[in-house]
Amino acid sequence: xxxxxxxxxxxxxxxxxxxxxxxxxxxxxxxxxxxxxxxxxxxxxxxxxxxxxxxxxxxxxxxxxxxxxxxxxxxxxxxxxxxxxxxxxxxxxxxxxxxxxxxxxxxxxxxxxxxxxxxxxxxxxxxxxxxxxxxxxxxxxxxxxxxxxxxxxxxxxxxxxxxxxxxxxxxxxxxxxxxxxxxxxxxxxxxxxxxxxxxxxxxxxxx
Amino acid sequence: xxxxxxxxxxxxxxxxxxxxxxxxxxxxxxxxxxxxxxxxxxxxxxxxxxxxxxxxxxxxxxxxxxxxxxxxxxxxxxxxxxxxxxxxxxxxxxxxxxxxxxxxxx
Numbered sequence: 001x002x003x004x005x006x007x008x009x010x011x012x013x014x015x016x017x018x019x020x021x022x023x024x025x026x027x028x029x030x031x032x033x034x035x036x037x038x039x040x041x042x043x044x045x046x047x048x049x050x051x052x053x054x055x056x057x058x059x060x061x062x063x064x065x066x067x068x069x070x071x072x073x074x075x076x077x078x079x080x081x082x083x084x085x086x087x088x089x090x091x092x093x094x095x096x097x098x099x100x101x102x103x104x105x106x107x108x109x110x111x112x113x114x115x116x117x118x119x120x121x122x123x124x125x126x127x128x129x130x131x132x133x134x135x136x137x138x139x140x141x142x143x144x145x146x147x148x149x150x151x152x153x154x155x156x157x158x159x160x161x162x163x164x165x166x167x168x169x170x171x172x173x174x175x176x177x178x179x180x181x182x183x184x185x186x187x188x189x190x191x192x193x194x195x196x197x198x199x200x201x202x203x204x205x206x207x
Numbered sequence: 208x209x210x211x212x213x214x215x216x217x218x219x220x221x222x223x224x225x226x227x228x229x230x231x232x233x234x235x236x237x238x239x240x241x242x243x244x245x246x247x248x249x250x251x252x253x254x255x256x257x258x259x260x261x262x263x264x265x266x267x268x269x270x271x272x273x274x275x276x277x278x279x280x281x282x283x284x285x286x287x288x289x290x291x292x293x294x295x296x297x298x299x300x301x302x303x304x305x306x307x308x309x310x311x312x313x
Binding site: 029032033034035036037038039070071072074075076078079081082083085086090131132135154155156158160161162172173176177180183184186187190 | 243244246247248250251252254256258260261262265268269270272273294295296297300301304305306307308309310311312
């Protein structure tokens with residue numbers, strides 16, 4: 001039978017006689033959950049998974065008192081497990097990729113390719129070109145260099161926020177705030193342009 | 208017969224996928240496709256002043272994922288977490304893995 005939250009909390013106290021059994025059970029939950037959740041992720045072999053699970057257990061046990069009981073204990077534990085595992089896998093995947101190099105190679109050319117969809121009407125294609133020119137101009141004039149760099153890396157190059165933050169000497173939370181501010185600035189600037197909401201909806205919002 | 212909760216969850220996941228984009232898409236140097244542009248414009252135009260950050264999202268993600276699994280209406284229950292997941296590819300990715308992980312143990 002599955003342990004209740006209260007049983008997990010009391011059994012995972014190091015002084016509990018059921019401590020070892022609870023650790024074994026929690027390890028199994030993490031093993032099963034992380035193996036299934038991360039099945040398609042590259043770089044996750046058995047050894048890496050075991051290392052990650054060990055790290056997660058070391059993280060969870062000392063901060064068990066911070067569990068607020070708003071969900072199942074196993075959900076909370078897996079949330080920490082997933083975050084720890086993905087952070088490690090992202091780092092392994094991106095640690096040798098230079099942010100400056102990928103920004104330099106991409107630059108602002110990202111909006112200049114021919115992206116016309118032949119199935120669109122000439123009028124719709126014209127509006128899309130106008131909007132793309134506007135977007136490119138606003139990204140260049142409205143954003144700071146850091147905002148532009150972060151936006152390019154995350155949105156265009158698909159780099160994880162965590163890794164962009166590391167290379168920019170900040171953390172994921174601050175980077176999200178930087179990007180949020182960039183989106184707010186661009187939204188305000190777009191709304192000031194001579195474009196109707198219908199133009200945007202027709203060309204970009206609706207699929 | 209399809210479980211209505213599962214159907215609702217699938218619709219929500221589909222929305223997240225089309226909104227925040229897919230991370231593993233290969234980008235060609237110096238160019239991008241229209242879908243990426245669309246996602247970027249959608250992301251800009253749906254920006255709210257009161258967004259929560261990654262730490263606040265992480266704090267509530269366990270409750271959120273349990274509501275999704277229970278087929279509850281997340282837009283009403285936790286709109287700010289849902290909005291954050293629509294705008295943050297890292298948190299969205301963690302949510303998706305957590306959902307799969309929980310499905311495997313229940």
